[in-house]
Amino acid sequence: MKQVNAVIVGAGAAGGIVAKELAVAGLSVVLLERGRWYTANDCRKDDLRNQRTTVLGNAFGPDDDRNPRIVVNSKGELHTFLPSEGPYSNNAACVGGGTLSWGAQAWRFMPQDFKMRSTYGAPPGSSLEDWPISYDDLEPFYEKAEYEIGVSGDYSDDPFHRPRRRGLPMPPLPPGREFEILEPAAKRLGLHPFHIPMARNSVPYNGRGSCMRCRWCCGFACEVDAKNGSQNTVIPIALNTGNCELRTECMAKEILSDDRGRARGVAYFDAHGHLQEQIAGIVIVSCCAIESARLLLNSKSRLFPSGLGNRYDMVGRNLQGHQYTGALGYFAYDTYDDIGPGADIAICDYNHGTPGLRGGGMLANEFIRLPIHTIDRLPSGTPGWGLAHKKAMRDWHRRTIAIIGPTQQIPSAEARVTLDPSVKDKWGIPVARIQGNCHEHTYEIGDIQAERARKWLLEAGAIDTRLLNQAQNAEKLTRGPDANKVRSLSSHSDVVPAGQHQAGTCRMGNDPQSSVVNRVCQLHGVDNVFVIDSSVHVTNGGFNPALTIMAVAYYASDSLVRNWKGTGFRS
């Protein structure tokens, strides 16, 4: 197989951007993706089988066929989970990765989010740390992501994000009914509501049309291709250069090393299950936090017997995601307008600055509900079945507003990804094992966020509310077909909630003994391997992390291209 300048593993939010930046700069690139390339025609509007509701499986990968992960609870008990089961902590496996089917909230982090340790101090037992780069370092690349991927919204009423050089390229979608109900209430409480930034076309942009505001949004591929991800923006540009070859259904096995410890390429199983080797000058790992750690740990050699870049046992540590809490409000009138994407109003008043709390998170109304989502979200005391349940569905499906948000986790080095010593996937590759939890303080913050959401809903006129706090989340896990298995994980205190916002496993830092990559995402000790995805996030912000993943990808690619010397990479 022809040698190339760079092989990228994973065609998601980050991998697609790196492919485009490198290919445009003239490097020859092979982009490997374990999943398939879906299109708008694969929307299917199947509310039982998508990336958000997986009753009948994941629509956009991975499939459940011999693809397990092992989850270890605090008692040391092992449980096997399939990709469509919650504790597996799935994101997606397809061209575009999570950005094919995401809700498309495209948030910038706030400056404090890069300085968590120096802002708050690290609580004992945590691994809270500052990023080695700042908001200012990333600001031009946030802007690049907003313009190249395409973001609509309006930050002008948000006093908490630092002034920016340019506004967003598209105005927000017209407000829905929930916005109109929640905005005046937030203002009465002294909060600062504004339009959520969304990677969704509100007007024609990038050669594609605008959002038609349907009911099937978060978790689905967009039927009219108005939702922006790497699959319909940067990856087509990369391919158009003629310098990038995309190979789908190719599962990376390991990164190959030479005698001096430098990477020489990637071994992978192609779509027919045949083992192939792609030799390359640079290897870029962009598989999302859990799988990127797994690939490095599976890349063992004489110089790296416990995995590439893992000399100090740091690969896989500090796994984090988001603690989602909030509240449901029940109203005396219809709040539902059947206009997607539903989520349209947010506040950042509670991200930072509460005395006694180390951070917080953004709060926003939730994406448009499908009936399937209301089944277990009726007012407290409603029976779970029978005539009363059916009547409550009629009474409340159109009269509910949910406000929820991602609480920034306080990471712990004990929350980690390792390799299972015995279980292998269908290609014979050792699978990921997930264990440990984020710091307990995260849950205290999450429960306070839930109360704040409730207060907002009551101010807006809710006649009844229900908290979606930690206790409720734990209870929710005890309902449903996987209840028995999940119940044995006992409560929240067992395993870190990672999932689609997973991050942190290849921490960025200046010290090779306490981090995995340097400030430009280059593996400590192996100068031609880069990890570019959410794995490098030191902390994960109180926001959906995708735009930050994209900004870091542009930032790291910029450095990589500038240091490229034509035939090889010199640091």
Add this chain to the structure above:
Amino acid sequence: MKRKSDERAEQLTRRQFVAASALGGVAAAIGCRTGARGNWEFLNDGQARTLAAICDQIVPADQFPSASEAGVLTFIDRQLVRHFRSHQDAYRDGMEQANTMSRKRFGRDLADASQEQQLEVVGALERKANPFFELVRTHTLEGYYGTPRHGGNRDAVSWRMLGLDEPPLLGRAQYDPRKGSPS
């Protein structure tokens, strides 16, 4: 203000729905025959009658169709040889237990028991924290309120019940890709 979809939903009363279903052969599929395996992929006809009784307590009929009338058995039956394969034993045992309980208490199969008796048996399954109960509750509600594509929620009857336009109107009729989005 009454929405158009509400009016339409009310027009589709349960009686009309059942009548329409019977014409389409649905009544046959929910177990008028005994013995042979009927049209099911996993269930036998006896099990189908038992399961219909259970599902119809989870989503009973009122002015809108019950679970089995809306095709939930078809949904569960199909998935028991597909995505719910791992639950085959739980279903087999659970349906048998429910039937045994009914025979012991009332001297007849669950399917032949009265509404009140069926409610009592399903309630007992829940109180015993029977793992089968949690499965069948969840699957029934998913079949009833989920997409019609998989056999349940036939003719989107639950969506109409909730006042949702079917086929969806908003975000479609007004869609013109050359202009901005509809508000």
